[in-house]
Amino acid sequence: MSARAGGALLVAGTTSDAGKSVVTAGICRWLARQGVKVAPFKAQNMSLNSFVTADGAEIGRAQAMQAAACGLEPVADMNPILLKPGSDRRSQVVVMGRPLADVDAMEYGAYKDRLRRVAVEALERLRAEYDAVICEGAGSPAEINLRKGDIANMGLARAAGLPVIVVGDIDRGGVFASLYGTVALLDADDQRLISGFVINKFRGAMELLRPGLDMITELAGRPVLGVLPWVEGNWVDVEDSLALRTDPVPAGPAYGAQTLRVAVVRLPRISNFTDLDALACEPGVVVRFVTTPAELDDADLVVLPGTRATVSDLRWLRERGLAEAVAARAERGLPVLGVCGGYQMLARRIRDDVESGAGEVPGLGLLPAEVEFGPEKILGRPVGTAYGARVAAYEIHHGVVAVDGGAEPFLDGCRAGSVWGTTWHGAMENDEFRRAFLSEVAALAGRAYTPAEPGVSFAELRERRLDALGDLVERHLDTGALLRLLEEGPPAGLPPLPPGGTMGA
Template sequence: MNRATNDGDAPALLIAGTTSDAGKSVITAGVCRWLARQGVKVAPFKAQNMSLNSVVTPDGAEIGRAQAMQAAACGIEPSAAMNPVLLKPGGNRSSQVVVRGRPIGEADAVSYQDYKERLRGIAVEALAELRSSHDVVICEGAGSPAEINLRAGDIANMGLARAAGLPVLVVGDIDRGGVFAALHGTLALLEPEDQALVAGFLINKFRGAPELLEPGLDMLRGLTGRPVMGVLPWLDGLWLDVEDSLGLGADRGAPRPPVGSQTLRVAVVRLPRISNFTDIDALSVEPGVDVRFVTAPHELADADLVILPGSRATVADLSWLRERGLADVIARRAAQGRPVLGICGGYQMLARAIHDDVESGAGEVAGLGLLPARVVFAADKTLGRPVGAAYGERVSAYEIHHGVISVDHETEAEPFLDGCRLGAVWGTTWHGALENDGFRRAFLADVAGRAGRAFVCAPDTDFAAERAARLDALGDLVEQNVDTDALWRLIETGAPAGLPVVPPAGPRWGA
């Protein structure tokens, strides 16, 4: 399978799911990796993404982190066209609407409907852009295509499939139970014109006996006239670059055995509006580093390092810290010289004062006062891919924030990346810094020394290689468990004609 670049529109496929977190993102990445290894020039696409995990592209656009991961699976740089609409939920039941990588305003569930018609055109144009410059485009749906109350304004699932003529595969998560009902019910709730594009199913996260599953596959095929094109087994360790906080429950397994005699315990505060928690992924692959997400004060007691991660609602999450008693515990730790790291929104919380007329409209708010800094929220969002150094190591990162932080350099604070360090408290707005191997090891060595831990960093942990290996595992998962000949035919020729219509459970179409 080796195709030259298309002169016209390249074929494309939409991978939808019965629910959020059914596995659309990882299966899309796996299909992309499988195709890329065949020499196919492939690109990922998600018309509309709702996620607080985002990244900055080389051209300065903000897109969902999952699409950047899928681009890596394709062996290409991410671009704004891969995720033309990104919704970032905030603390006031509204979301920031990011279009082609730039925020255009805030909207709640009702007012967002006014955007839909314009955004549908933008999404279709972005997909056409990718199809004109690649051999294949693999599209990921959002949530479920059977959200019948939202179908009229849909731009990410069957609305996109109809507009662009895309064949569709529906993924179901068997680990949750009820997968046959979910697959059949999803199809039955679709309009006949939508059903005509659904060509088959994939079952994800299977860890049972295949012979017990087979009768159900046969019955589903008989009931719907569509095949199950693959049963993908449960595979541990696929939690890198998850799309949203649902992925925080993913099984990371026990920490890898330490190089020395002791582990390093890291507690990451699971803020209600936590964002870009993928910053922590690089710590989890370090031997001897035990990473936990926590929400209660007592869970910080034995931590060697506490991390305040990014937040989409800094002021609201700072209030939550105080209400939960976490703020007091973190302040006591700092006074005792026990390590604390704040990243982006977490760094802002560590400052002395926050002035926010943009995100929360709260005006002047007292921060935790652990770093000699002041935050002023700007209307324009800072997006960038900065490069710097710390601990004598080169650091490349990305930044996404409205808060502009000024540091009082008349104090004893020392520079730390773009932020500062005072005692055992560090703050930076840079995301992804811990993915830099040399810097990560030097930082952890400093933390271990301040925490009094006899922790030894592994000398050869390569985070980029770890991510590449996991993407290869996704490619293997597709290659070994999906009917790839049928998958390729579907991509090239589209949904077959004459697929039967599955009647809904009750009166709906035109009733």
């Protein structure tokens, strides 16, 4: 089984969160298991979940996960353009792993020609090195108001001659209309690249779905390449907060005395919330995302996570009454953890002339530290020790924290009483450290929880979940058709659908 050198295809979706990232990861893992030298690619990613490569470049966290599915160390070419929203209108533009500018939606247009070249060149380098490159689109290819300057979906597919498969989320409803409408809204040249459909998140009777599969194939002139079943809890480093669960969680009495309850404040610009994935995997630990003071009442640990907008989200924290609730917990000696932006909020003072331009603002004052935002972003893969355990992590921040004294060191941050703060992301993925930290949290909270022995290996768990995605692709998709697309490109003679249009570049 082989794919010709440089073969590539694009996994697009009818909507955000349709499953593009996990389908891409699943195809990557399946190909890697067949001995194909494969790499992931996403030309332009808008996400606040990011990762730092070994050489200090910042890319989307989803592409780092997809690289793991391929058995690769991630590199900047896998995600050459990353947009990190700081507000509803402005984003930081990260190009080849380094910040380029902060722009609004209209200003971004001035960069499009340059960025299109960057994206195409990065893809060309990967295609020259690997047998196959599985590209992930962004949002939907049928966002016709954005098509003219598109560099992530059909703009990329046209520039590189990529066959495109479109993933539809049946759990949202209206999947057949979404699939057909996605193709119909494209112009004829774009339509010629749409080579098949994948239906995702199906739970039901295939006998009832089968007529619809036959009808969409006839109507759209493209085959359905498979139906992926709904699999509860098979997350892998989700891309953005759209995928965060917001279901109500029962209050304390629903849990036993040995259950450890972690409340993560869902900040408006929450970033790198994948830091908490490893906690959620521990037996006896329940992690929930919260937005009100009342939801902190029964928590054993409150986490202030990373954020792309520290000062703005700190103001939101105060407006919601959460700042007062967090401070009250600390006064009672109950555990509070701040990570990156959350750590900065715990300081006495924040000076920010860079990210928000707000100047000096008071922090929560729960740690003896001050924060100064610098123009240069700090990117790194630090290694240290805590609780006698080795900790490997990564850091991404403009804010530099200076500890005044009177605090214990903690992962290049500090600790005062029951309050910890660190700039390091991913620390909880270190198994020995995580279990030691949770043991101390439980002791401070008066909880009978003890970590399971021998405990969870988070790295092994991630590998099992990536294997499960590869299994889904192998069992439920037409893998022969996928290989033909990689080997031969888009099939000839795909019919155009009315009404079509003239949106293409």
